[in-house]
Amino acid sequence: MKIACTATNSRSWKPKATTFELAGARLLGVDAARIISPDTRRRIATILQSEQLVQQLVNQISVRAAVEHLERCELLVTKFRDAFLSAP
Numbered sequence: 001m002k003i004a005c006t007a008t009n010s011r012s013w014k015p016k017a018t019t020f021e022l023a024g025a026r027l028l029g030v031d032a033a034r035i036i037s038p039d040t041r042r043r044i045a046t047i048l049q050s051e052q053l054v055q056q057l058v059n060q061i062s063v064r065a066a067v068e069h070l071e072r073c074e075l076l077v078t079k080f081r082d083a084f085l086s087a088p
Contacts, residue, residue: 025076029083048081
C-alpha cells in the first residue's frame with residue numbers, strides 16, 4: 001500500500017494530506033478504539049489487520065473522490081489504522 005502523496009514535478013502535482021489531517025486521522029483512531037465496545041473493537045481490528053480489507057476500505061472511501069485522491073485516502077486510513085491498533 002502506498003502511504004505518501006507528493007509532487008514529483010510542477011506538472012504532476014498530487015494532493016498531499018496536511019499535517020492536521022494526518023493528526024486528525026490518528027486521533028480519530030485512538031478515540032474510536034477507546035470508546036467502542038470490546039466486540040466492535042475486535043471486529044474493526046480484524047478489518048484493519050487485513051491488507052486486502054484495508055485496500056477495499058480505501059477504495060470505498062475514495063470512490064467518490066477524484067482518482068488523484070486515492071493516495072491521500074490511503075495515507076489517512078493508514079494513520080487511522082496504526083493509531084487504532086496501537087491504542088491501549
